[in-house]
Amino acid sequence: MPALTEVSSAAILLPLDDIDTDQIIPARFLKTTERRGLGTHVFADWRYAADGTPNADFSLNAPGASARRILVAGRNFGCGSSREHAPWALADFGIAAVIAPSFADIFRNNALKNGLVPVAIDSGAHAALVQSLRESPDALLRVDVAAMRLEAFGASHPFPLPPFARHCLLEGVDQMGYLLSAGDEIARYESAHPVLSSTTS
Amino acid sequence: MTAATTTPVSTPNVGSNPERAIASPRTLIDKIWDAHLVRDESADAPAILYVDLHLVHEVTSAQAFAELRQRGIPVRRPDRTIATMDHSTPTVLAPGSRQLHVTDAQAAAQLETLERNCAEFGVPLLGMDHPSRGIVHVIGPELGLTQPGMTIVCGDSHTSTHGAFGALAFGIGTSEVADVLATQCLLQSRPRTMEVRVDGTLGAGVSAKDIILAVIAKIGVAGGQGHVFEFTGSAIRALDMEGRMTVCNMSIEAGARAGLIAPDETTLRWLEGRKHAPSGAAWDAARKRWASLATDAGARYDRTVEIDASALQPMVSYGTNPGMTIPVTASVPAPEAIDDRSDRAQQEQALRYMGLAGGQEIAGQRIDVVFIGSCTNSRLGDLRAAAGVLSGRRVAPHVRLLVVPGSQEVKRQAEAEGIDEVVRAAGGEWRESGCSMCIAMNGDQLQPGQAAVSTSNRNFEGRQGKGGRTFLASPLTAAASAVAGAITDVRTLA
Numbered sequence: 001m002p003a004l005t006e007v008s009s010a011a012i013l014l015p016l017d018d019i020d021t022d023q024i025i026p027a028r029f030l031k032t033t034e035r036r037g038l039g040t041h042v043f044a045d046w047r048y049a050a051d052g053t054p055n056a057d058f059s060l061n062a063p064g065a066s067a068r069r070i071l072v073a074g075r076n077f078g079c080g081s082s083r084e085h086a087p088w089a090l091a092d093f094g095i096a097a098v099i100a101p102s103f104a105d106i107f108r109n110n111a112l113k114n115g116l117v118p119v120a121i122d123s124g125a126h127a128a129l130v131q132s133l134r135e136s137p138d139a140l141l142r143v144d145v146a147a148m149r150l151e152a153f154g155a156s157h158p159f160p161l162p163p164f165a166r167h168c169l170l171e172g173v174d175q176m177g178y179l180l181s182a183g184d185e186i187a188r189y190e191s192a193h194p195v196l197s198s199t200t201s
Numbered sequence: 202m203t204a205a206t207t208t209p210v211s212t213p214n215v216g217s218n219p220e221r222a223i224a225s226p227r228t229l230i231d232k233i234w235d236a237h238l239v240r241d242e243s244a245d246a247p248a249i250l251y252v253d254l255h256l257v258h259e260v261t262s263a264q265a266f267a268e269l270r271q272r273g274i275p276v277r278r279p280d281r282t283i284a285t286m287d288h289s290t291p292t293v294l295a296p297g298s299r300q301l302h303v304t305d306a307q308a309a310a311q312l313e314t315l316e317r318n319c320a321e322f323g324v325p326l327l328g329m330d331h332p333s334r335g336i337v338h339v340i341g342p343e344l345g346l347t348q349p350g351m352t353i354v355c356g357d358s359h360t361s362t363h364g365a366f367g368a369l370a371f372g373i374g375t376s377e378v379a380d381v382l383a384t385q386c387l388l389q390s391r392p393r394t395m396e397v398r399v400d401g402t403l404g405a406g407v408s409a410k411d412i413i414l415a416v417i418a419k420i421g422v423a424g425g426q427g428h429v430f431e432f433t434g435s436a437i438r439a440l441d442m443e444g445r446m447t448v449c450n451m452s453i454e455a456g457a458r459a460g461l462i463a464p465d466e467t468t469l470r471w472l473e474g475r476k477h478a479p480s481g482a483a484w485d486a487a488r489k490r491w492a493s494l495a496t497d498a499g500a501r502y503d504r505t506v507e508i509d510a511s512a513l514q515p516m517v518s519y520g521t522n523p524g525m526t527i528p529v530t531a532s533v534p535a536p537e538a539i540d541d542r543s544d545r546a547q548q549e550q551a552l553r554y555m556g557l558a559g560g561q562e563i564a565g566q567r568i569d570v571v572f573i574g575s576c577t578n579s580r581l582g583d584l585r586a587a588a589g590v591l592s593g594r595r596v597a598p599h600v601r602l603l604v605v606p607g608s609q610e611v612k613r614q615a616e617a618e619g620i621d622e623v624v625r626a627a628g629g630e631w632r633e634s635g636c637s638m639c640i641a642m643n644g645d646q647l648q649p650g651q652a653a654v655s656t657s658n659r660n661f662e663g664r665q666g667k668g669g670r671t672f673l674a675s676p677l678t679a680a681a682s683a684v685a686g687a688i689t690d691v692r693t694l695a
């Protein structure tokens with residue numbers, strides 16, 4: 001994962017609550033064995049009409065949207081299925097940060113493993129941001145990962161990141177590598193806790 | 202790894218220190234957590250948590266195995282790992298054949314990839330024609346692999362199902378699947394705890410599914426965020442294991458990371474004699490160990506919610522997330538009655554998608570399809586309940602009924618009891634096991650605009666097929682609705 005210190009971009013506005021991962025990437029696209037290539041299917045059922053043509057009034061289809069790196073959504077973003085295809089699809093489309101009042105737990109974990117920053121801001125600040133973006137849709141926002149602040153419309157809003165996740169984003173740390181380096185401790189745990197029922201016998 | 206706000210309130214600094222752990226009363230969740238710490242949480246890193254059992258399926262594992270291959274590392278504990286095929290497998294035999302034949306080329310390639318990965322990495326696989334194949338959350342308990350006190354993970358959010366046995370079981374993403382394959386460990390923050398207390402006695406026609414739908418309707422789809430549920434109370438104790446699995450299964454639908462129930466005699470009765478359950482002296486030792494898992498008197502949860510089981514009605518969802526659920530006797534909430542602007546907009550959008558009007562009664566809504574299956578309600582008890590309603594009745598002529606057992610073993614048991622005959626005689630389709638129309642990856646799906654009563658767990662837009670409309674309900678309600686051709690209160694079925 002490459003290091004990520006900040007994301008500066010105009011935003012795509014999709015301020016609906018409880019957007020589930022079945023909307024972000026419908027199940028019929030989960031038959032892939034790759035991580036790449038899902039960007040064309042992100043939000044497929046909202047983005048395309050039955051005949052496959054783009055819905056002109058859907059915000060991801062607006063002119064210039066494909067160059068934007070920030071998505072502004074509603075509360076409990078990414079609820080439902082654990083499919084990591086959801087952050088893969090968003091990242092493949094070009095999104096590097098999602099701003100919402102709250103995120104579903106598994107989605108947040110999955111996002112952080114893919115350099116996609118979940119920016120959870122206070123719901124009052126979020127409502128004001130959505131209003132401002134309706135008036136000035138091309139305004140530039142800045143997500144500062146190191147400072148854990150969102151800068152938008154002259155205001156600065158804090159957002160939380162677990163210290164380890166922040167460190168991993170900033171340094172591009174590989175989390176599996178971190179776990180692998182604990183191999184001795186894991187082996188000690190295993191010798192103190194023998195397997196009771198094996199799947200192979 | 203969740204936000205820093207998940208710092209525990211009830212059990213500060215218990216960690217893995219046994220003396221302190223004994224000193225303060227702990228919940229079931231805390232006990233399992235503490236027993237699996239390879240390294241405790243610190244100011245700058247989450248805990249390293251050991252995983253006892255890792256379940257694998259075709260849809261969320263290919264990229265994880267690829268990661269291991271790329272790094273040149275083996276699966277650390279194949280003996281703690283097991284794979285099955287369920288999400289995209291067909292549920293009908295190829296014409297004139299006794300075998301399942303995958304016609305979708307991409308699905309076939311994904312299934313072959315799992316086969317190749319399991320062979321290469323030495324992971325046991327319940328492949329396409331294996332007699333124990335089935336939905337990943339049905340086969341774990343069925344084979345006795347799911348046991349009290351364990352940590353269990355799977356690249357699937359309904360892993361919470363296994364919590365019914367008093368295991369801490371939760372869904373993970375594919376990067377975490379790779380982590381567990383490589384190290385048998387996960388980076389996790391200690392979850393907050395929430396007691397969901399269900400006391401009272403269920404009335405006739407009301408079942409485990411109605412309990413969990415009522416919980417989700419009460420606290421909402423984000424109500425459990427950052428928490429693990431422990432279900433307690435007399436109504437939970439009275440449930441059989443299948444009902445408990447139904448309840449724990451949908452914890453994720455309330456936003457919880459997991460949901461579990463302390464083991465008791467009911468749990469032991471289910472486990473004893475199963476293929477992978479301990480036997481002989483090991484069984485006696487395990488019983489003792491499991492008996493110490495229950496939440497200690499005086500242990501505190503971070504939150505508690507209470508549900509009165511005696512007051513519950515059969516429940517049915519009307520909207521596009523599982524929180525949008527009402528008693529089958531109620532009317533669809535009108536958007537105008539909702540104060541919050543964004544909630545009102547969400548309600549309007551949901552009703553438009555579902556083809557419903559605010560204020561209309563939900564009972565009597567015409568349906569096209571009934572799906573009885575999924576990891577929520579596809580076990581023998583679920584099929585028996587449905588068959589009890591279908592027996593001697595006919596499915597309405599305009600309704601298609603699909604009954605999909607959760608595993609090949611469930612299918613065999615049901616057939617031994619003649620449940621397949623009851624379903625066919627009523628005009629329903631009896632299928633091979635799999636996820637089927639719960640996720641609509643295998644061709645079993647709704648057509649745009651079709652409405653289905655489904656015993657599955659998600660009613661999101663398009664979940665059962667693009668443009669399809671899902672009404673979540675219990676097997677009893679589903680079977681009654683199939684007969685009536687419309688959403689029906691099973692207690693009123695003629």
Ligand code: SF4
Nearest residue numbers: 359575576636639640
């Ligand atoms: S039955 Fe449905 S919810 Fe359960 S594992 Fe399969 S797809 Fe997921």
